[in-house]
Amino acid sequence: MSDPTRTTRTAATLHDVAREAGVSLATASRVLNGSTRKVAESYRERVQAAADKLGYTANLSAQATARGTAAIVALLVADIADPYFGQLASGVARGADEAGLVVTIAITERDPQREVRLVRALRGQRPRGLILAASRTDENDAAGLAPELEAFAANGGRVVALGRVAGDIRSVPLDNHAGAAALGARLAGLGYRDAVIVGAAEGIRTSDDRIAGFAAGFGGGGGTVREIVRGGFTRDAGYETGVRLLEDGLAEGTLVFGISDVVAIGIMSAVRDAGRSIGDDIAVAGFDDIATGRDIRPGLTTVRVPLEELGHRALRAVVDEDWDADQAPLPLEVIVRGSTPPRS
Amino acid sequence: MSDPTRTTRTAATLHDVAREAGVSLATASRVLNGSTRKVAESYRERVQAAADKLGYTANLSAQATARGTAAIVALLVADIADPYFGQLASGVARGADEAGLVVTIAITERDPQREVRLVRALRGQRPRGLILAASRTDENDAAGLAPELEAFAANGGRVVALGRVAGDIRSVPLDNHAGAAALGARLAGLGYRDAVIVGAAEGIRTSDDRIAGFAAGFGGGGGTVREIVRGGFTRDAGYETGVRLLEDGLAEGTLVFGISDVVAIGIMSAVRDAGRSIGDDIAVAGFDDIATGRDIRPGLTTVRVPLEELGHRALRAVVDEDWDADQAPLPLEVIVRGSTPPRS
DNA sequence: TTGTATGCGTTATCAA
DNA sequence: TTGATAACGCATACAA
Numbered sequence: 001m002s003d004p005t006r007t008t009r010t011a012a013t014l015h016d017v018a019r020e021a022g023v024s025l026a027t028a029s030r031v032l033n034g035s036t037r038k039v040a041e042s043y044r045e046r047v048q049a050a051a052d053k054l055g056y057t058a059n060l061s062a063q064a065t066a067r068g069t070a071a072i073v074a075l076l077v078a079d080i081a082d083p084y085f086g087q088l089a090s091g092v093a094r095g096a097d098e099a100g101l102v103v104t105i106a107i108t109e110r111d112p113q114r115e116v117r118l119v120r121a122l123r124g125q126r127p128r129g130l131i132l133a134a135s136r137t138d139e140n141d142a143a144g145l146a147p148e149l150e151a152f153a154a155n156g157g158r159v160v161a162l163g164r165v166a167g168d169i170r171s172v173p174l175d176n177h178a179g180a181a182a183l184g185a186r187l188a189g190l191g192y193r194d195a196v197i198v199g200a201a202e203g204i205r206t207s208d209d210r211i212a213g214f215a216a217g218f219g220g221g222g223g224t225v226r227e228i229v230r231g232g233f234t235r236d237a238g239y240e241t242g243v244r245l246l247e248d249g250l251a252e253g254t255l256v257f258g259i260s261d262v263v264a265i266g267i268m269s270a271v272r273d274a275g276r277s278i279g280d281d282i283a284v285a286g287f288d289d290i291a292t293g294r295d296i297r298p299g300l301t302t303v304r305v306p307l308e309e310l311g312h313r314a315l316r317a318v319v320d321e322d323w324d325a326d327q328a329p330l331p332l333e334v335i336v337r338g339s340t341p342p343r344s
Numbered sequence: 345m346s347d348p349t350r351t352t353r354t355a356a357t358l359h360d361v362a363r364e365a366g367v368s369l370a371t372a373s374r375v376l377n378g379s380t381r382k383v384a385e386s387y388r389e390r391v392q393a394a395a396d397k398l399g400y401t402a403n404l405s406a407q408a409t410a411r412g413t414a415a416i417v418a419l420l421v422a423d424i425a426d427p428y429f430g431q432l433a434s435g436v437a438r439g440a441d442e443a444g445l446v447v448t449i450a451i452t453e454r455d456p457q458r459e460v461r462l463v464r465a466l467r468g469q470r471p472r473g474l475i476l477a478a479s480r481t482d483e484n485d486a487a488g489l490a491p492e493l494e495a496f497a498a499n500g501g502r503v504v505a506l507g508r509v510a511g512d513i514r515s516v517p518l519d520n521h522a523g524a525a526a527l528g529a530r531l532a533g534l535g536y537r538d539a540v541i542v543g544a545a546e547g548i549r550t551s552d553d554r555i556a557g558f559a560a561g562f563g564g565g566g567g568t569v570r571e572i573v574r575g576g577f578t579r580d581a582g583y584e585t586g587v588r589l590l591e592d593g594l595a596e597g598t599l600v601f602g603i604s605d606v607v608a609i610g611i612m613s614a615v616r617d618a619g620r621s622i623g624d625d626i627a628v629a630g631f632d633d634i635a636t637g638r639d640i641r642p643g644l645t646t647v648r649v650p651l652e653e654l655g656h657r658a659l660r661a662v663v664d665e666d667w668d669a670d671q672a673p674l675p676l677e678v679i680v681r682g683s684t685p686p687r688s
Numbered sequence: 689t690t691g692t693a694t695g696c697g698t699t700a701t702c703a704a
Numbered sequence: 705t706t707g708a709t710a711a712c713g714c715a716t717a718c719a720a
Contacts (some may be wrong), residue, residue, distance in 0.1 A: 011470075011499045013713055024691045029715060038689060055495055060468040061408035062713035065696050070405055072448075081434040081652070083427055090425040093451045102469065104416075105449050107437045124404040125446065126355070151399055155355045235635060265639050272641060291579060292636045295609050297616060308425070357697055368707045373699065382705060406697035409712050 012054035020050035033058050060102075064126060069156065072127040073318050074104045076118060078134040078233070082262060083290040084307065088133050088162075091311025099319045101128060108134040110233065112143040119148045129158040129318030133311075136161065138203040160317040162310065163205055170317045170325065172310060176206055176287075179303040179332035180213030181220075183285060186334050187255060187301070188221025191343030192283065195255040197228045198241045198263055207233075207259050210287055214257050226254075231263065238266025246274045252281050253343060261286035261293050261302055268296065268339065283340040298338025306330050356398035365394035377402050404446075408470060413500065416471035417662050418448045420462060422478045422577070426606060427634040428651060432477050432506075435655025443663045445472060452478040454577065456487040463492045473502040473662030477655075480505065482547040504661040506654065507549060514661045514669065516654060520550055520631075523647040523676035524557030525564075527629060530678050531599060531645070532565025535687030536627060539599040541572045542585050542607055551577075551603050554631055558601050570598075575607065582610025590618045596625050597687060605630035605637050605646055612640070612683065627684040642682025650674050 018028035064070035077085040200207035231241035258264030264286030293300035362372035408414035421429040544551035575585035602608030608630030637644035
């Protein structure tokens with residue numbers, strides 16, 4: 001304020017702070033941003049005082065250029081309005097906060113081409129890491145995602161993917177197959193004999209794994225998967241698929257397994273709108289255990305995925321130097337609620 | 345690859361591209377990143393080819409240091425796992441994508457102190473703008489948010505807040521009061537006479553406005569607000585408050601207005617868990633119209649807030665040069681569903 | 689421990 | 705139109 005050389009329209013720089021404190025740029029840098037603390041207490045105080053007075057905030061971009069890497073982690077999700085990704089992002093954000101990183105978020109809209117473009121753009125930030133939460137499909141490879149990721153990794157960036165992926169990529173293990181198998185077995189044990197699976201398009205690994213797992217578990221328990229229908233990953237896709245299924249005729253006592261809770265909830269609405277009842281008439285199960293599943297009646301039977309924890313782990317995978325690649329997958333738990341009453 | 349001076353572990357720089365193309369740094373910069381296009385076509389092509397070959401991606405940090413501002417918009421939300429903020433963020437992300445901006449997200453956890461810290465940290469990115477979606481409370485001012493925002497604005501950053509705020513701040517108008525009043529009037533018209541309001545802590549403007557509006561509308565229609573209870577903004581807060589209300593005794597035919605859908609849904613669960621029924625016994629209404637409200641039965645009566653659009657507008661407010669400060673607030677629409685059946 | 693000087697990848701000014 | 709070159713704000717190797 002007393003310094004006429006500084007205009008109000010420019011944020012205080014480290015230079016300003018150093019001058020104000022009467023020390024060198026290097027010293028100011030060390031006390032304010034440096035990690036190795038070797039500055040005399042008197043200087044330290046003066047610099048701090050000057051920084052406070054000037055309202056100094058380190059210019060992260062400049063820091064990043066100087067250091068060659070930014071304190072950023074980029075998160076790619078299919079749709080941030082989807083509670084699945086919301087909870088996941090929540091865990092990522094928490095971890096980032098702990099690690100002193102800023103989270104940059106990008107929406108793929110489940111478009112592989114778009115995803116590649118986004119990765120390319122995000123690379124420009126030179127983020128510490130890239131977390132891919134979006135469903136990886138075979139199409140992605142066709143769209144040229146792999147080389148982009150490799151380039152990023154080659155430059156010192158860390159790529160973390162949910163579920164397993166090939167290449168030089170860390171991944172947070174999540175055994176969709178086992179979880180779905182446990183669900184299928186449990187429901188077979190409850191007496192269900194006929195099931196329809198509403199999945200996403202073929203090639204989406206999460207969907208494929210869950211379908212295969214459920215079929216295995218349900219079949220192993222004596223049930224039969226009558227049909228596998230392909231829809232999308234959204235609530236509306238679930239609803240529409242549900243409507244179609246009902247039009248084609250769905251016998252009483254049939255179990256419909258939606259590939260995710262969001263889809264399952266869409267199916268439930270379709271069932272109700274068709275005048276059928278959930279549970280004794282048409283049973284519905286999902287996967288993920290999003291909050292809504294607890295609040296609807298009957299409650300949605302599902303497999304609990306610790307999404308927040310999953311996001312947090314993904315972030316740790318970016319940050320941790322000694323990351324254990326062979327860690328145990330996060331525990332999945334079958335939760336039976338009213339949407340699949342015991343069938344005698 | 346054929347160039348031995350470039351190691352694999354370093355991303356291609358503009359310098360590399362220029363050298364590869366046999367042009368100057370300046371020229372390369374102009375064709376690749378500059379806006380004013382005045383480069384000979386032959387050069388342009390050569391530069392592009394070189395960039396493609398080398399897999400060049402502009403270093404956004406360096407760009408930001410040079411330009412003094414980053415192509416970033418920072419978004420502050422209370423909780424990204426909350427569908428309210430999820431949808432909002434979705435709109436922001438869409439707008440950012442259109443404007444060529446990257447979205448940085450930070451979670452305030454509804455902690456004013458934390459919010460101030462975050463704003464401070466985000467300022468370091470020198471983002472183009474800052475969108476405050478978190479509920480602004482009077483405490484914020486006490487925690488010193490205002491000076492931080494002013495400093496940001498003084499340095500050319502744009503602050504956008506949801507709802508109205510004081511100072512040199514753009515805001516996306518949202519008439520919570522009017523929306524809640526319309527809801528109250530409508531419900532009074534349906535025959536409800538006694539209501540309890542479950543709000544958030546005093547000082548949270550969104551909550552205060554909705555409470556006041558509802559009271560006005562409901563009272564104007566001949567109803568009486570029996571009680572105003574203070575809880576939180578979460579589903580669990582709604583649930584707990586609901587439990588307490590029921591324990592204290594809630595007469596049949598009472599209408600409970602939750603300050604947001606999330607809260608209202610918590611209340612509904614509490615009502616059901618207490619063995620009471622939603623609708624004819626205890627009626628419940630919310631605000632926001634999140635997706636879940638459509639999928640539960642009975643459906644949740646609410647006020648529809650175009651959240652995605654709200655987020656998009658917030659981003660436009662950051663970007664647009666000719667922003668109309670006096671634009672009409674987004675239209676809010678009362679949606680009556682089964683949770684508030686007509687009462688004769 | 690402190691300061692000087694150089695570099696980080698871009699942009700932008702100013703000559704050519 | 706194109707090309708040197710000086711910023712941009714900060715980190716850091718090296719010298720003092």
